[in-house]
Amino acid sequence: MSDINHQVGIKATPEAIYELLTTNSGLSQWWTNDVSGAGSVGSIIKFRFNGGGPDFAVTQLTPNKSVIWKHVGNIPEAWMGTNISFQLRVEGDQTFVRFTHSNWKEQSNFMAHCSTKWAVFLLSLKEVLETDKGKPFPNDIHIDHS
Amino acid sequence: MSDINHQVGIKATPEAIYELLTTNSGLSQWWTNDVSGAGSVGSIIKFRFNGGGPDFAVTQLTPNKSVIWKHVGNIPEAWMGTNISFQLRVEGDQTFVRFTHSNWKEQSNFMAHCSTKWAVFLLSLKEVLETDKGKPFPNDIHIDHS
Numbered sequence: 001m002s003d004i005n006h007q008v009g010i011k012a013t014p015e016a017i018y019e020l021l022t023t024n025s026g027l028s029q030w031w032t033n034d035v036s037g038a039g040s041v042g043s044i045i046k047f048r049f050n051g052g053g054p055d056f057a058v059t060q061l062t063p064n065k066s067v068i069w070k071h072v073g074n075i076p077e078a079w080m081g082t083n084i085s086f087q088l089r090v091e092g093d094q095t096f097v098r099f100t101h102s103n104w105k106e107q108s109n110f111m112a113h114c115s116t117k118w119a120v121f122l123l124s125l126k127e128v129l130e131t132d133k134g135k136p137f138p139n140d141i142h143i144d145h146s
Numbered sequence: 147m148s149d150i151n152h153q154v155g156i157k158a159t160p161e162a163i164y165e166l167l168t169t170n171s172g173l174s175q176w177w178t179n180d181v182s183g184a185g186s187v188g189s190i191i192k193f194r195f196n197g198g199g200p201d202f203a204v205t206q207l208t209p210n211k212s213v214i215w216k217h218v219g220n221i222p223e224a225w226m227g228t229n230i231s232f233q234l235r236v237e238g239d240q241t242f243v244r245f246t247h248s249n250w251k252e253q254s255n256f257m258a259h260c261s262t263k264w265a266v267f268l269l270s271l272k273e274v275l276e277t278d279k280g281k282p283f284p285n286d287i288h289i290d291h292s
Contacts, residue, residue, distance in 0.1 A: 002149065006265075007258035009290030094291045098258055112153035112244055119152075119265030123287070141269070144155025145240045 004101040004115045008122045009094040012129035014064040017095055020128060021067045021086050022058075030125040030134035044072060049137050054079055064088060078110050097122065116143050150247040150261040154268045155240040158275035160210040163241055166274060167213045167232050168204075176271040176280035190218060195283050200225055210234060224256050243268065262289050 010017060020026035027035040027045070034048035041061055047053045054076065056069035067086040071079045087098040099122055104111050120141045128134035135141060156163060166172035173181040173191070180194035187207055193199045200222065202215035213232040217225045233244040245268060250257050266287045274280035281287060 002151075003253060004151070004261070005148075005253050005258035006262040007255055007289075008262055009292065011291055092291075096255070096290070098255060100253075100258075107149060107151050107246075109153055109242070109244060112151035112246075115150070115261070116152040116154055116265045116268065119262045120269075122262065123266075123289070126289070143153075143269070143272070144242070145157055145238075146155065 001102070002104045002107050002111065004099075004104070004111070004118055006099040006115075006119055006122050007096055008099075008126050009091075009096050010126045010129050011094050014088040014090055014095045016129055017088055017097060017125075018064045018067070020125060022061065028136060029128045030136050031121050032137040033139075034137075045069070056084065059083075076110070078104070078108065081105070097125065113144070147248070148250045148253050148257065150245075150250070150257070150264055152245040152261075152265055152268050153242055154245075154272050155237075155242050156272045156275050157240050160234040160236055160241045162275055163234055163243060163271075164210045164213070166271060168207065174282060175274045176282050177267050178283040179285075180283075191215070202230065205229075222256070224250070224254065227251070243271065259290065 020029060022038060024035045024038045027038055032047050032049055035045065037043055037045045041058050043058050045056045052075055054071060055073035057072045059070045060066065060068035065088050069084045071082045074080055082101060082103045085100045089096045089098065101118060120143065124134040124136060166175060168184060170181045170184045173184060178193050178195055183189055183191045187204050189204050191202045198221055200217060201219035203218045205216045206212065206214035211234050215230045217228045220226055228247060228249045231246045235242045235244060247264060270280040270282060
């Protein structure tokens with residue numbers, strides 16, 4: 001099994017970041033503009049990109065510290081069985097977001113694409129808080145021409 | 147052992163990308179502006195960031211297809227024993243760059259930082275070819291405030 005790991009330091013409080021990771025209005029500012037279902041543990045968040053997209057069950061929430069999701073449903077197929085974790089850590093005047101998309105079956109080209117794309121979206125999350133405007137889908141940075 | 151994986155699709159020929167991965171003038175357009183030593187297999191490339199930085203030995207070159215480096219020296223310490231690979235693959239009117247920084251001893255916060263930072267630099271590589279201007283250090287996108 002393999003994991004995607006990322007980390008960004010954001011000049012913002014963990015409270016402000018946690019809000020962007022746990023609410024429809026927050027998530028829609030940096031990943032995709034079409035998000036529904038975000039809520040407490042057990043809720044299923046539906047992220048949509050032109051109609052299709054992944055569903056994640058919220059499995060653990062520690063306010064202002066940790067958010068863990070489990071992929072449910074079957075889109076994308078390679079995400080089945082994977083988990084996503086956001087760990088927040090304050091250091092000085094910034095909060096680090098430590099991101100993991102874990103439990104990939106193989107280090108495929110698609111996994112590599114997703115790794116780069118997660119970096120793009122975490123930079124978008126950082127921009128929401130530091131410049132007041134993120135780049136959620138469909139305004140995300142494109143990393144291929146397919 | 148763990149790996150960092152990335153992939154970007156670039157509207158450019160594999161020849162143009164290979165040049166940016168194998169020459170001092172090419173590498174200095176997207177990773178750091180201070181590069182010396184790039185050459186054929188066996189050469190040691192010195193990448194410098196405000197004076198310090200990693201040395202990589204060029205271990206395999208397949209023109210316009212593949213570039214493999216082995217970390218030599220001891221900066222950063224966590225990179226000792228790691229390898230970097232760029233595999234080029236043409237599909238339609240783009241060339242995919244499949245990047246791997248492999249053989250990390252642990253999935254540390256520093257590894258996660260480097261993973262995000264590699265995405266930043268691969269986007270810079272893409273920009274050199276698609277907008278004619280990359281963002282090598284010291285003009286790179288910063289992902290923390292340390």
